[in-house]
Amino acid sequence: MRYLTPRHRQRLLLVVGAAFIVSVFVLMTLDPDTTTDIPGPRELHGHGIDVPNHQPQSRASVISLPVLNKKQLGNYESRIPPPERDGPGEFGRAVKVELGEGSKYRKSIREFGFNVELSDEISLDRVVPDIRDPECKYWHYPEKLPNASVVIAFSNEGFSTLMRTVHSVINTSPPNLLAEVVMVDDMSDKEHLGKKLEDYIKRDRFQGKVRLVRNTKREGLARSRTNGAMAARGQVVVFLDAHCECSVNWLPPLLAEIAYSRTTVVCPTVDVIKAEDLSYSPQGELARGAFDWAFWYKRIPVDYSDTMKRIGMKYGSQAYDAPAMAGGLFAMDRSYFIELGTYDPGLFIWGGENFEISFKIWMCGGQLKFVPCSRVGHIYRRGVPYKYPVVDGEVSIVDRNFMRVAEVWLDEYKEHFYTFKPRLRGKSCGDISEQVAFRRKHCPKSFKWFMENVAFDSLELFPTPPPNRAWGEFHLKGTSLCLDTMGRQTTTQLLGASNCHGYGGNQEFRLGTNGQIQFDEYCVVPSWDQTKVSMVRCRESHRKVPDRDHWSFSEEAGQIRLKRSNLCMEVVDKKEVRLRDCNSDSAEQKFEVRQVR
Known part of the structure; x- marks a missing residue:
């Protein structure tokens, strides 16, 4: 520049400065996720809950998909071997107890649906076995992932099974990725879920990461989860049932898929914790979630190469597409959950919410994936410790929920549902006008598209019923x-x-x-x-x-x-x-x- 005249130097500096300002402006506008419009409380189906004023993490093109490198241990894998523990139930071993008719263990199963009496004898910090595919140890995930709020809704749960869920989440999650655990109490009346629970979660070991939200009236699973998501502060919400145990490195594989695409919803692979002896074992081979026309949840094995290719699998340990989820355990971007309208608030207690959220995800432009390298154990109850009420003396709560899902999402395919449940034809499922209007405005895909492109083999496995x-x-x-x-x-x-x-x-x-x-x-x-x-x-x-x-x-x-x-x-x-x-x-x-x- 020393060879330029003062006048030319001034012009050159002005040009360079203008170019710099334009470049900064362009870069700022390239990331559409920097800010997200979040509906106000009035738009959230009347929940009346203030939405925390935070923005989701920017997820521009710098976020990459997970990478498999079989020569190097994954970046989130622990380099420390698991501790040696030999207490009852450690590493998912069965604990044999007397289950005779008059035993305290049998009474416990009747009261809670599983053996809480035995659970009380097992450490809240027990270690479950690592039964992941060996490939899972060699996946490398982005270093910068969104943080998560784990939402656990419960009603009259056993204390030890509930708190083992919380302990497990904290023990197995990277501290920088776990924003908090939000416990949502749906009007429990058991003494151990009162002051005892409030005092327990204040312990120093939790470092203030566990919060308790209490419903003021009975809401049921779907609404309780929505309340928990509204109160959450994390960028991702992870919904878990109140009787789960997380396996090693369960959280990063879920967050990585969401970090790459905020409209991807992910489910961990669910293992079985046996209700009687609390043993931990795999549920079976890899499967996709599906359903029959009576709305029974089904598992379709992923067992042939054409299917693997169609659902996006190159490796057996890779996340893959699934038509539907079981509903108990899944993770999604919190702001995306709100954009999808959360759960239908007309779904009461339990039933149908898993299909509603699954259909909504796919038909409104999202994607549902199962993640083999994220494993979480779940106790499957032997019955439920509460009764389902009947609406207007005609329809059970579960059937009413199913009807709402069928009427809003199934289009002409709802006839197959009513063939399976003819008694429900013509009965009322309540006001669904808001849900129908939401679908018309935000969800361009038809159920026929869903059946042909997502649940492409369902009709072969679960054909439509004859009249x-x-x-x-x-x-x-x-x-x-x-x-x-x-x-x-x-x-x-x-x-x-x-x-x-x-x-x-x-x-x-x-x-x-x-x-x-x-x-x-x-x-x-x-x-x-x-x-x-x-x-x-x-x-x-x-x-x-x-x-x-x-x-x-x-x-x-x-x-x-x-x-x-x-x-x-x-x-x-x-x-x-x-x-x-x-x-x-x-x-x-x-x-x-x-x-x-």
């Missing part, structure tokens, strides 16, 4: 008896008869035009020796019930006849159902179908 020829209770004429599952809806269990009650439940069956008699997802079939009547899952191991096990029903004769035979159902001793030679004169073979309320 119902008859449905209701199969009443033995001239008596007060009806066919009844006797609460035995498991493979090889026998069909029976009991007093008719008119409320459906275990006495509500469907006879399809194809000749199948079904109760929910179970088909009524002859026993192996064709003397009794049993129930099997209609597509056990993805094989359908053969035609020879179908039935015909004559309203005139009242007989339920096994096709291609001369065998009919007959009630014996007012409680058993047998297959006997068809006899038009036998009063024990004459049925009528009566619709239930």
